[in-house]
Amino acid sequence: MTEKVQHIINDIRLKSKLLHNRLISERERSSRLEVELKEVISQSELFKINNTELNHNITNLKSELETILKNEIDSQNSIIENRDNDIDNLVREIEHCINQLKK
Secondary structure, three states: OHHHHHHHHHHHHHHHHHHHHHHHHHHHHHHHHHHHHHHHHHHHHHHHHHHHHHHHHHHHHHHHHHHHHHHHHHHHHHHHHHHHHHHHHHHHHHHHHHHHHHO
16 A cells, blocks of 8 residues: 555656646746747837838828929919910010001
């Protein structure tokens, strides 16, 4: 009987050591995962900051583009107005010349 008890005690000791080793292994794994999680969170924060900066840059570039397009449209309208005025002036001159010729 004592041999049987000793055998049971040895089995319990072995299982206890095994469980202890598993516990240590899981603690190490947990520690590694915590470090990895902190790194991922840090990278996520950096990505959020970069994303915010990029969105700000996009907004600024869109605004600049709108301003440039508006200026270009205004310039084109001005050119068209100048052409119209030039044409009107030429027509007046031609009419004046025709009137002069009629006299």
